[in-house]
Amino acid sequence: xxxxxxxYDWERFHAHYCVNIEPGMxxxxxxxxxxxxTLLHLLGGFLEGRGGLFFNExxxxxxxxxxxxxxxxxxxxxxxxxxxxxxxxxxxxxxSLSLSSEQKIRxxxxxxxxxxxxxxxxxxxxxxxxxxxRVAIARALVRKKPILLLDEPFSALDPxxxxxxxxxxxxxxxxxxxTTLLVSHLPYEASLVGGRVILIEQGRIAAHEPVSVLSxxxxxxxxxxxxxxxxxxx
Amino acid sequence: xxxxxxxxxxxALLGVGFFLLMGAASLSALxxxxxxxxxxxxxxxxxxxxxxxxxxxxxxxxxxxxxxLAIPVASCLIHRQFYGRAALLQLFSVSMVVPTIVAILGLVxxxxxxxxxxxxxxxxxxxxxxxxILLAHVFFNMPLAVRLLLQGYDLIPSGQWRQASQLGFSxxxxxRWIEWHYMKKVLPGAFVLIFMLCFxxxxxxxxxxxxxKFSTLEVAIYQALRFDFDLNKASFLALLxxxxxTFFAAIVYRIAPVNRQDVSVLRATSxxxxxxxxxRFVDFVALGCAFVLVIPPFLAIFExxxxxxxxxxxxxxxxxxxxxxxxxxxxxxALISLLLGVCFSVLAxxxxxxxxxxxxxxxxxxxxxxxxxxxxxxxxxxLFLTLREVGWGLESSYWVVVWVNAVMAxxxxxxxxxxxxxxxxxxxxxxxxxxGVQAWSRWQLEWPLIRKGVAQAFGYALLLSLGDMxxxxxxxxxxxxxxxxxxxxxxxxxxxxxxxxxxxxLITLCLLLFYCATRFIGGRSLAxx
Numbered sequence: 001x002x003x004x005x006x007x008y009d010w011e012r013f014h015a016h017y018c019v020n021i022e023p024g025m026x027x028x029x030x031x032x033x034x035x036x037x038t039l040l041h042l043l044g045g046f047l048e049g050r051g052g053l054f055f056n057e058x059x060x061x062x063x064x065x066x067x068x069x070x071x072x073x074x075x076x077x078x079x080x081x082x083x084x085x086x087x088x089x090x091x092x093x094x095x096s097l098s099l100s101s102e103q104k105i106r107x108x109x110x111x112x113x114x115x116x117x118x119x120x121x122x123x124x125x126x127x128x129x130x131x132x133x134r135v136a137i138a139r140a141l142v143r144k145k146p147i148l149l150l151d152e153p154f155s156a157l158d159p160x161x162x163x164x165x166x167x168x169x170x171x172x173x174x175x176x177x178x179t180t181l182l183v184s185h186l187p188y189e190a191s192l193v194g195g196r197v198i199l200i201e202q203g204r205i206a207a208h209e210p211v212s213v214l215s216x217x218x219x220x221x222x223x224x225x226x227x228x229x230x231x232x233x234x
Numbered sequence: 235x236x237x238x239x240x241x242x243x244x245x246a247l248l249g250v251g252f253f254l255l256m257g258a259a260s261l262s263a264l265x266x267x268x269x270x271x272x273x274x275x276x277x278x279x280x281x282x283x284x285x286x287x288x289x290x291x292x293x294x295x296x297x298x299x300x301x302x303l304a305i306p307v308a309s310c311l312i313h314r315q316f317y318g319r320a321a322l323l324q325l326f327s328v329s330m331v332v333p334t335i336v337a338i339l340g341l342v343x344x345x346x347x348x349x350x351x352x353x354x355x356x357x358x359x360x361x362x363x364x365x366x367i368l369l370a371h372v373f374f375n376m377p378l379a380v381r382l383l384l385q386g387y388d389l390i391p392s393g394q395w396r397q398a399s400q401l402g403f404s405x406x407x408x409x410r411w412i413e414w415h416y417m418k419k420v421l422p423g424a425f426v427l428i429f430m431l432c433f434x435x436x437x438x439x440x441x442x443x444x445x446x447k448f449s450t451l452e453v454a455i456y457q458a459l460r461f462d463f464d465l466n467k468a469s470f471l472a473l474l475x476x477x478x479x480t481f482f483a484a485i486v487y488r489i490a491p492v493n494r495q496d497v498s499v500l501r502a503t504s505x506x507x508x509x510x511x512x513x514r515f516v517d518f519v520a521l522g523c524a525f526v527l528v529i530p531p532f533l534a535i536f537e538x539x540x541x542x543x544x545x546x547x548x549x550x551x552x553x554x555x556x557x558x559x560x561x562x563x564x565x566x567x568a569l570i571s572l573l574l575g576v577c578f579s580v581l582a583x584x585x586x587x588x589x590x591x592x593x594x595x596x597x598x599x600x601x602x603x604x605x606x607x608x609x610x611x612x613x614x615x616x617l618f619l620t621l622r623e624v625g626w627g628l629e630s631s632y633w634v635v636v637w638v639n640a641v642m643a644x645x646x647x648x649x650x651x652x653x654x655x656x657x658x659x660x661x662x663x664x665x666x667x668x669x670g671v672q673a674w675s676r677w678q679l680e681w682p683l684i685r686k687g688v689a690q691a692f693g694y695a696l697l698l699s700l701g702d703m704x705x706x707x708x709x710x711x712x713x714x715x716x717x718x719x720x721x722x723x724x725x726x727x728x729x730x731x732x733x734x735x736x737x738x739x740l741i742t743l744c745l746l747l748f749y750c751a752t753r754f755i756g757g758r759s760l761a762x763x
Binding site: 044045064065066079083091092095143 | 398412505
């Protein structure tokens with residue numbers, strides 16, 4: 001279980017996230033600027049927060065990003081344009097790219113899992129947006145980290161491709177028992193991947209409910225305002 | 235191109251046109267006085283080939299050493315935050331433009347026969363000859379190389395560092411997979427720039443060469459003009475220098491990878507990479523070398539402050555006459571250089587986003603940099619001859635010195651100006667187009683964003699002109715003795731102690747003016763790089 005009790009201050013933004021997250025899919029919802037990405041950056045170790053952060057009772061807060069049991073996929077810049085697809089995946093196992101034969105098999109497995117075997121020698125510039133994000137997922141797979149953070153990595157894709165990616169993430173999460181946190185602006189994405197939803201408002205966890213809360217005819221009062229806004233926005 | 239666009243660009247076109255006209259007039263005047271049929275005879279002279287060989291050799295060694303040292307120093311400065319880092323970067327930016335003759339004096343105090351190095355370690359550095367030339371060139375160009383490489387680091391998207399941090403890259407892995415990829419795009423340009431600066435080095439070779447054995451083409455041109463007034467030989471040597479530089483630049487640019495990465499408009503955030511003892515050791519050694527090379531000569535320059543002779547020197551009227559002459563040359567030269575730089579930048583950025591002239595920006599920049607290939611002494615002589623033909627006599631010397639100083643500083647002005655100007659164009663071009671913002675109103679909007687670049691450009695031009703020891707050595711006369719020339723004359727007359735005191739005045743003047751330029755034009759906080 002991922003136990004979060006984190007505080008973070010930046011100019012006039014004061015965040016305090018307090019929540020326990022079980023393995024499986026969890027979608028972070030909330031309007032722009034409410035602090036969804038900030039939470040992911042704090043978890044990933046890219047921002048320095050105060051308080052407590054535990055995974056299976058082991059403290060993560062003092063660990064640098066590379067020592068946390070976490071893989072993060074960002075909206076952009078997930079791949080190194082100067083490396084091939086194979087290298088981009090393999091670098092998740094060994095930054096020097098000197099892989100054992102077992103590790104090479106693992107890279108091959110991840111490429112197969114993400115249907116990228118025929119693109120292994122290509123550079124990211126030669127891939128479509130969906131393929132590029134699949135490379136990033138393949139790297140997350142080889143790293144075998146139990147927590148997967150997704151900071152809107154599919155927002156630039158067209159709807160059908162986005163759905164395809166979300167299904168892939170869901171499948172991987174279930175198969176490997178990951179704790180996956182997905183940041184999204186769209187409630188329908190949360191419904192698509194299932195699991196639970198967290199509503200973030202002004203740097204705080206406003207609600208933490210099963211995803212079914214979104215499809216109720218009479219939604220949870222805390223989600224009502226957010227859903228109303230998002231419908232108007234759509 | 236529409237008539238309206240041409241009208242808007244007219245001042246810039248006039249500026250670049252005037253630059254070209256002066257260059258053409260100067261070179262054509264020189265060639266009118268030369269006899270190309272006799273040039274074959276020069277090629278038979280073994281002395282010439284020795285000079286060419288040595289010019290190439292010392293330039294290759296100097297640029298290679300400067301870059302070799304600059305790579306780990308730049309990497310260390312990117313990854314480590316330490317007390318004095320900002321001051322070191324400022325020192326690097328000043329050491330690039332510190333008057334040559336002053337730096338030479340500093341090097342003599344540190345590495346000379348009775349210098350600090352000999353007193354401390356009992357080892358005498360053979361300062362007069364290749365070693366001295368290399369030391370001086372690395373002193374000037376290693377900081378320049380570091381700053382150029384740091385500009386290359388700015389091209390690395392922040393996201394790559396974030397990934398490196400997440401994946402647990404060591405410093406070596408980060409260098410191998412990220413830094414080197416961007417560095418190799420910057421290195422060829424940096425190499426060509428430093429190579430040309432060293433190849434056409436004048437004051438360093440004249441002062442530390444120690445005789446004809448270690449002479450470069452630029453010094454040979456000076457000798458041909460100053461002692462023999464042999465315009466024919468000078469034109470031949472100038473042409474040879476231009477040819478070698480062009481040939482060299484063409485080869486390097488041909489094998490260099492193309493740099494298509496845009497400079498990020500966001501300030502890069504630093505992410506933590508895996509540290510190791512080995513990485514710390516390499517950083518320590520690299521930074522140690524940089525400190526030892528750059529800082530002692532700087533400190534040595536200020537040593538005479540405690541000498542009783544310092545006050546006497548300050549009271550000398552000749553010193554203040556020289557200060558006045560230096561200011562009379564440097565301020566107009568810096569203004570002209572900045573004006574030319576703005577003209578070049580405005581033209582180049584106009585072409586950046588227009589497909590039909592998209593290949594022009596690089597060419598415009600190269601045109602401004604071409605001055606590095608043509609010896610300043612040759613342009614000055616050609617210009618002097620042109621002005622003599624139109625009826626100006628010796629009184630034109632002042633304007634010749636001002637103009638040549640302005641154009642010699644142009645490559646540095648362009649380096650400081652172009653990136654910020656391009657950045658504004660890329661960020662706001664569509665907004666400007668849709669709102670019809672152009673010319674003066676555009677300048678008003680952009681001024682807060684580009685003023686630091688403008689200040690740096692002006693500061694560099696000011697310092698380079700203030701420390702010039704090339705053209706002034708040729709045209710300096712009784713009434714036109716600048717501070718560097720006055721200092722050179724004192725050293726030549728073996729009045730070293732007095733010379734050291736003058737060097738303090740010169741460097742203080744440089745620092746003061748650089749500070750004023752960056753503070754008053756650039757605003758409160760000039761960026762570190």
